[in-house]
């Protein structure tokens with residue numbers, strides 16, 4: 018879940034003037050820019066949806082659907098509303114410019130464009146858009162462990178639940194909580210407590226298979242979303258992480274082991290499946306693991322019964 022600068026940026030030009038398409042493809046073409054084009058608003062919107070360009074250059078004056086209508090449609094669609102748009106306009110009033118900015122246009126370039134200026138504005142828009150994407154990603158990361166945070170897990174659970182419902186696939190969830198974590202903090206200090214959280218996060222990530230999504234749920238609580246996975250396979254992942262944490266010998270206190278408890282549930286365990294019920298089932302299995310003495314994996318059972326995987 019890290020952002021990296023794109024090797025090549027795709028720019029979509031929506032303009033009814035064939036000359037603009039010709040000029041732009043020659044003048045903007047370079048090692049890192051690919052220019053694609055549409056000569057009317059409707060086709061342009063379609064291409065924005067299917068090609069997900071990094072930037073749109075949008076002509077204001079077009080027959081049938083003008084630039085303002087196109088921009089409004091792009092903004093109303095979740096698939097396109099984050100794509101930055103630079104307006105291209107011939108004769109424009111201040112009112113037009115203000116309206117364009119209010120609708121979310123990133124920049125405004127007069128026609129006919131000075132290509133050196135347009136190029137500079139395109140680069141600047143691409144840079145801003147990249148930074149915004151990076152910020153949005155960062156907002157979903159836990160600063161201490163580098164795993165996804167609570168906002169990220171909520172988002173991914175929604176996506177994966179929708180996918181599994183649509184394609185009738187299984188979905189499992191592991192909820193995990195470090196045992197007696199408060200006493201670790203109290204005895205060895207918060208810096209060591211943080212080191213334990215970081216280590217556990219890395220064991221959790223290592224224990225996951227490709228496609229599993231490990232997150233920090235909050236405090237000393239962690240979660241793993243396991244798409245297309247039945248409960249027993251999810252339990253194997255949990256057991257692997259449980260055993261690897263228990264085996265860690267800590268330099269600060271070699272005499273003391275640190276353990277975690279795990280609750281595992283899958284959609285097939287819950288009646289009338291929903292995200293809330295899946296989380297509740299995994300949570301209640303986790304509490305059962307705590308009650309039974311911690312350092313164990315407990316599986317939610319279909320009728321609400323639970324059983325223990327590890328003693």
Ligand SMILES: [Mg+2]
Pocket residue numbers: 032033034076077078079
């Ligand atoms: Mg035009």
